[in-house]
Amino acid sequence: MAVLSSIIPGLCACFSIALLSLLVSSLHPAFDALLISLILGIIISNLLGERELLRPGVEASTRFILPLGIGLYGSQMSLTGQSISLWPWVLASSAVMFAITFLTAKAFGISGKIPLLMSAGMSICGAGAIAVVSGIAAPRKEETSISILAVMTIGLMGMLFLGFNPQGLGLTTGKFAFVSGATLPSLGLVKVAASAAGEDSCRLAMAVKYQRMSLLGLLAMALMLRNGGLRKIPWFFVMFIVLALAANFWLPGAFVRDTLSQAGNFMLAAALAGVGLSVDFDAITEKGPKPVISALLSWVIVVLIIYLALNSF
Numbered sequence: 001m002a003v004l005s006s007i008i009p010g011l012c013a014c015f016s017i018a019l020l021s022l023l024v025s026s027l028h029p030a031f032d033a034l035l036i037s038l039i040l041g042i043i044i045s046n047l048l049g050e051r052e053l054l055r056p057g058v059e060a061s062t063r064f065i066l067p068l069g070i071g072l073y074g075s076q077m078s079l080t081g082q083s084i085s086l087w088p089w090v091l092a093s094s095a096v097m098f099a100i101t102f103l104t105a106k107a108f109g110i111s112g113k114i115p116l117l118m119s120a121g122m123s124i125c126g127a128g129a130i131a132v133v134s135g136i137a138a139p140r141k142e143e144t145s146i147s148i149l150a151v152m153t154i155g156l157m158g159m160l161f162l163g164f165n166p167q168g169l170g171l172t173t174g175k176f177a178f179v180s181g182a183t184l185p186s187l188g189l190v191k192v193a194a195s196a197a198g199e200d201s202c203r204l205a206m207a208v209k210y211q212r213m214s215l216l217g218l219l220a221m222a223l224m225l226r227n228g229g230l231r232k233i234p235w236f237f238v239m240f241i242v243l244a245l246a247a248n249f250w251l252p253g254a255f256v257r258d259t260l261s262q263a264g265n266f267m268l269a270a271a272l273a274g275v276g277l278s279v280d281f282d283a284i285t286e287k288g289p290k291p292v293i294s295a296l297l298s299w300v301i302v303v304l305i306i307y308l309a310l311n312s313f
Contacts (some may be wrong), residue, residue, distance in 0.1 A: 010057015011270075013277060014065065017041055018269035022262075029188035030159060034127035035152045037269040038145060041276020042284070054277055061274030062141075069271050070135045071239030072264030073128060075247040075257055077217065078210040086178075090211040093182040093306055098123035098219075101298040108294045110287070113139035117147035118295055125213045126151055126185030131268050132216060135236065136223045141275045142283040148272070149284070150291035154299050155185040159193045166197040175310045177201040181208025183303055217244060 017040045018033075025033035048054075101122045105115035116137060121130040127148045134144045162180050169176060180194040180201070187209055194205030217240065224233055247257045 007057040007060045010054040010274070010277070011060060011065075012057070013044070013054050014041075014058065014061045014270040014273040017044070017273035017276075018266050021269050021273070022266060025188075029191045030156070032127055032152060032186050032188060033265055033269045034131065034272050035148060038127070038148055038272040038276045041273040042145065042279060042281060043276075045277045045279065046281045058274040058277045061271050062278075065267050065274065066131065066135055066271035067234065067236035069264055069267030069269075070132050071236040072243065072260055072267055073132060074217075074240035074243035075260035075264060076128075077214050077244035077247065086208060086211060089178065090182065090208055091215070093302070094123045094212050094215055096305060097183070097298070097302045100301050101295065104298045104301075105291070105294045108290045110290055110294060113137050113143045114147050114287075114291060117143060118151055118291065120216075120219060121147060121151035121185055122154070122295060122298060123212070124185075124216050124219065125187070125209075126155060126189075127272070128186070128213075128268065129216055129219075131272060132220060132240075133223065135234075136220055136227065142279045144272075144275050145279050145284055146287055146291050150295045151185050153292055154295040155189045157296065158184050158299055158303075159189040162193040163196045166193075166201075169307065171307070171310065173197050173201045174204055177204035178208055178310065179303060179306055181205035182212065182306060183299060184209075187213075214244075217241060 018037050021033045021037035021040060024036050025031040098119045102115045102119040105118055110118075117130045117133055117139060120133040121127065123129075130144060130147050130151065139147075162176075162184070166176055169179070171179065176197050177194050177200075181190050181204065184190045184193060187206070190205050190209045191202060194202040220237060220240070224237065243260060247260065
């Protein structure tokens with residue numbers, strides 16, 4: 001009973017931040033609930049100063065809420081109704097984004113798990129991918145925070161660049177949609193940027209983005225094989241795969257899928273609130289601007305590569 005009462009304050013703080021973040025994110029597609037939850041956690045943590053009362057619940061959010069959120073996140077994987085002809089392009093662009101982000105981060109001298117986390121976020125689905133990979137790679141909490149902040153900052157900058165200049169790149173609507181869907185880290189950012197070129201652009205860009213998201217399972221499997229093999233697959237990844245398959249082939253109706261998706265977002269937002277509540281701002285700023293500059297350079301390089309590739313066909 002004493003253990004339960006000790007975790008209640010921290011869990012309530014995480015859940016409250018997550019709820020507020022989801023409400024704010026509902027105001028505009030570009031507002032990412034996971035990023036907002038992390039930022040609010042960091043701000044509140046550093047304003048409070050003394051966090052001992054919250055510590056047991058915050059630690060519980062990392063041990064239990066994050067794995068559950070990762071498992072539920074599988075319900076957001078879209079595997080059906082996608083154009084097979086896009087797959088080679090999506091796979092190639094994601095692989096290039098992952099490799100260039102990783103190598104650029106290493107070239108900037110960024111150490112630890114940050115290069116891996118940033119690569120996952122930039123190449124697949126932003127904060128969601130970083131949260132999932134964090135559950136497998138077990139980085140320090142400040143590494144997760146730095147990676148999410150860097151990736152989503154560049155995502156916002158990319159959205160503004162593409163969204164305010166849909167015709168300036170000299171691409172057709174379809175090619176512009178592919179650039180948006182293949183390079184921006186979250187669904188909301190893709191939707192905002194691609195919508196600037198019309199509904200058809202938005203529809204195609206979202207299809208590309210969903211295909212990128214479906215690569216998260218492959219990346220997670222590769223990381224687990226590298227870390228310990230199939231014998232050490234955690235329960236939450238089994239849940240992730242089962243729900244991904246169920247959401248696409250078995251679950252009846254959109255209501256159940258949407259409910260699972262929203263539950264997953266809430267759990268991940270609560271877990272990232274816990275991450276934010278447990279890190280010091282000084283630990284984040286210690287890395288300086290290198291992660292953001294590295295992510296920006298990576299994004300520009302990949303956009304140029306995709307642009308040149310599209311214009312050669």
